[in-house]
Amino acid sequence: MYINCLALSGDNKQFLSQQLLWIGISLGISLAISFLIPFPYSLPIIIAVFILLSFYVRKRTLRRMGMxxxxxxxxxxxxxxxxxxxxxxxxxxxxxxxxxxxxxxx
Ligand SMILES: [Zn+2]
Structure with missing residues (x-):
């Protein structure tokens, strides 16, 4: 498989917009959590959600790219x-x- 730098930067752009979408989703989730749970207790849950989401997104993105x-x-x-x-x-x-x-x- 041969790819040049143009193809690489195109993939990165798509990857970035995908990342931005997921950052928005995780921000929404953390806002919902902070509404439901008072602040000091919501923090570790929000962090856990962020970590789980980023792992899930990476796995999904890599699988989609065939890697x-x-x-x-x-x-x-x-x-x-x-x-x-x-x-x-x-x-x-x-x-x-x-x-x-x-x-x-x-
Ligand atoms: Zn060379």
Whole structure:
């Protein structure tokens, strides 16, 4: 599978708007909780809801992108190879030749 930087930034944009949507949902949930439960007791519940939601969203997003096997924290298990010289790197541009074109390998 070959992807260039344009495709990558498109995915990130979609990912970001998805994240914003879920931040809105979790804010709504925490507001509802703080209405139902008095403040000092609602705080740990709100934190727990936030953590559970973020785990759920990450899992869902990764599965949707076909990377359920990828690390929960970023894409550390994926490697990028420069399309110009083949150097393996995880930076925006190749450290060897500076090319921004790269492909994903595992
Ligand atoms: Zn290179």
């Amino acid at each position: 359920s096997g990828a690390s929960m924290f970023g894409y550390n298990s994926l490697s990028y190879y420069c399309m110009n010289c083949g150097t393996k790197h995880n930076q925006a541009s190749c450290p060897k030749c500076g090319s921004k074109m790269k492909r994903v390998g595992s």
